[in-house]
Amino acid sequence: MQSRVYLLLFVVVLAVSCASRGSGPQGGPKDTIPPQILSVLPEDGALEVSSQEIQMRFDEYITLNNPTEQILISPPQQAQPIVKAIGKRLSLTLQDSLLPNTTYSIYFGSAIQDNNEKNPLKDITLSFSTGSTIDSLEISGDVIFAQTLLPAEGTLVGIHPFDAEDSIVFKTPFLRIAKTDKQGHFTISHVKEGMYRIYAIQDSNRTYTYHRGEPIAFLDTVVTAPASDIRLRLFVEPPLLRQNTDSLAADSITSDSLLIDSLKVDSLLADSLQRDSVLTDSIPAKQEPTIDSTATATLRVHIEPLDTLAFLQLLTDKDVPLFTQPADEKGVLFEYLKGGTYMLRLFIDLDGDSLWTTGDLLNKQQPESMYYFPKKLKIKDNWDFEETFRWQDAVVHPQ
Numbered sequence: 001m002q003s004r005v006y007l008l009l010f011v012v013v014l015a016v017s018c019a020s021r022g023s024g025p026q027g028g029p030k031d032t033i034p035p036q037i038l039s040v041l042p043e044d045g046a047l048e049v050s051s052q053e054i055q056m057r058f059d060e061y062i063t064l065n066n067p068t069e070q071i072l073i074s075p076p077q078q079a080q081p082i083v084k085a086i087g088k089r090l091s092l093t094l095q096d097s098l099l100p101n102t103t104y105s106i107y108f109g110s111a112i113q114d115n116n117e118k119n120p121l122k123d124i125t126l127s128f129s130t131g132s133t134i135d136s137l138e139i140s141g142d143v144i145f146a147q148t149l150l151p152a153e154g155t156l157v158g159i160h161p162f163d164a165e166d167s168i169v170f171k172t173p174f175l176r177i178a179k180t181d182k183q184g185h186f187t188i189s190h191v192k193e194g195m196y197r198i199y200a201i202q203d204s205n206r207t208y209t210y211h212r213g214e215p216i217a218f219l220d221t222v223v224t225a226p227a228s229d230i231r232l233r234l235f236v237e238p239p240l241l242r243q244n245t246d247s248l249a250a251d252s253i254t255s256d257s258l259l260i261d262s263l264k265v266d267s268l269l270a271d272s273l274q275r276d277s278v279l280t281d282s283i284p285a286k287q288e289p290t291i292d293s294t295a296t297a298t299l300r301v302h303i304e305p306l307d308t309l310a311f312l313q314l315l316t317d318k319d320v321p322l323f324t325q326p327a328d329e330k331g332v333l334f335e336y337l338k339g340g341t342y343m344l345r346l347f348i349d350l351d352g353d354s355l356w357t358t359g360d361l362l363n364k365q366q367p368e369s370m371y372y373f374p375k376k377l378k379i380k381d382n383w384d385f386e387e388t389f390r391w392q393d394a395v396v397h398p399q
Contacts, residue, residue, distance in 0.1 A: 034121040035062050035114045046128040052094040054106065054126065061088055061115035070109035074176045074190070075102065076158075076208040083111075101131030103190040107179075127190055139223060140187040141230025143180050143200045146217075146367040147356065148319055149397040151184025152234045155215075156203045159188060162195035162222040166362060169199055169218075173208035191225045198223050200232045212237060216361060235359040235367040297337040297379050301344060302388045303327050309349045311356075312389070317341040317376055326354075331386075339381040343398060344373035346391045372397050 035058040042049045067083045071092070079095035090112065098104070105127040110120035127134060139159065143152040158174025175196070178188040186200075200217040201210050210216055217232035303310055310327040314334050322342075325332045347356045347370050359367040371391040375398050379385060 031114070031117045032119060033114075034119040035060050035112060037121075037124070040126060042128050044126045044128070045134055047132055047134070049104075049128045049130055050098065052098060054092040056090040056092075058088045058090070058112075062090060063113050063115045063118070064090075065111055065113050065118070065120065067111045070111035072107040072109065072177065072179055074105045074107075074178070074188070075099065076173045076177050078173065078208075085112075098130050101129075103127060103129045103131075103133075103135040103192075105190045125189070135190045135192040137191040137193060137225040138187055138189050138228075139191055139196070139198065139225055139230065140185070140228045141232065142184045143186065143217060143232045143234055144184055145215075146233035146235040146359070147370055149370060149372055149395070151180070151182065152200070152202070152215075152217075153180055153182050153184060154202075155180045155184070155186075155200050155217075155234065156208070157186040157188060157198065157200045157232070158208065159191070159196040159198050159223070162197055164197070166364075169201075169210045169361070171209060174199075177208065193225060195222050195224050198230065198232070200234060202234070210361070212240070216359075218359075218361060218364075220364065220366065233359075233367055237360060238358060295336040295338040296382045297339060297385065299334045299337060299342070299377070299379060299385045299387070300331045301334075302331040302386070303346065304388055304390050305392070307348060307391075309352075310346050310391070311349055311354070312344065312346050315343040315345060317343060319343070337379055339379055342377045342379055344377065344387070344389060346371045346373075346389060346394075371395070374398055 037056060038059055039057045041055045042051060062085050064083060064085045068080065071081070071083065073081065073094070077094060077096045081095060082091075082093040084091050092106065094104075105125055108121070108124045108126075110122050112121040112124070113119060129135075141157075143155045143157060144150060145152055156174075156177055156179055158177040160168050160172070160175060164172075176188050176191055178186045180186045180200075198219045199210070202215040203209075204214055205211065213236065215234045215236050217234045219230060219232060223230065299314070301312055303312065306327060306329055308327060311324055312327060312332045313324045314322045316322060317340075323334055325334070347368050349355070349357075350368055351357055356370065357368050359365055371394040373387070373389050374394050374396075377385070377387065
């Protein structure tokens with residue numbers, strides 16, 4: 001009898017235990033910690049490196065997130081590296097031969113994630129040298145769109161020797177590269193002491209060279225490393241007429257077939273101009289407003305200092321041009337406006353063609369400067385508004 005009682009008690013305890021185990025919150029807190037690096041070969045900062053394979057070991061199982069786009073290697077590689085994640089290990093094998101006495105840097109972006117929660121290990125950079133020293137200088141700055149002044153995220157920025165021919169950007173990959181972040185900021189790291197020319201391109205075909213039709217920016221002056229606070233304005237060159245391509249090539253660049261090919265109008269140009277039409281020469285000098293009897297607001301804008309080459313443009317709050325008027329000493333008057341939110345911007349028409357003119361790389365011509373009024377304007381129906389635009393202080397797009 002006593003043994004039956006003990007058996008019954010055991011069954012009850014077991015049942016309660018099983019019920020308790022299945023009730024209440026399950027599991028622990030969600031994992032939010034990215035993988036941690038345990039070891040790297042070759043080590044970060046290693047010298048006299050000859051191996052083309054980088055091996056990394058982590059504290060947990062990892063997976064890769066779009067390594068082709070996320071991983072950036074400088075100097076740039078013509079052949080894509082082979083990247084593998086197996087268990088808790090990652091291997092990256094460079095396919096291009098290593099250059100002598102060269103510092104290599106590998107930026108992983110958000111390519112490395114843990115296997116379960118996909119927590120990314122962000123902004124890890126490894127460097128090594130095939131020589132006896134690590135180059136440590138930096139060149140940094142920002143890239144913006146020339147017409148909108150908005151940051152140009154994901155733009156490739158690279159350097160060439162200062163004394164190279166002008167056509168080098170068409171046919172030779174950059175010496176060192178970086179990509180801009182969401183704010184348009186870039187830092188080219190591990191630069192050797194010296195003087196350079198700097199360019200920015202939206203490299204759609206990943207050649208690390210420029211093809212006409214891709215947005216591009218360049219600096220007029222030579223850069224001496226280290227350097228900071230560089231500002232590059234991204235633009236799309238105007239399309240070349242096909243019938244003029246042959247004469248252009250014959251007159252000036254017959255010896256450079258690669259450059260000739262890059263200047264031909266092709267599908268890349270058409271696609272790029274469709275995506276980036278706001279970067280091209282597209283602003284008419286003066287637009288007459290459409291009379292709307294229900295639109296009763298006016299806006300007068302005084303330009304300080306007055307520049308007779310200036311044109312003032314009224315935009316929607318989405319950067320869509322509405323009206324463009326030349327500068328006037330009495331102020332620029334916009335009439336027949338409906339209530340809403342507007343923006344103002346001003347450009348200096350240096351070439352006198354009454355248009356905002358984009359840049360020209362081979363002629364070393366920068367796009368005409370653009371300036372935004374520092375705030376958005378709230379216009380109300382039946383009101384007359386007046387503003388003063390001190391355009392020399394307006395260097396960013398209003399938020």
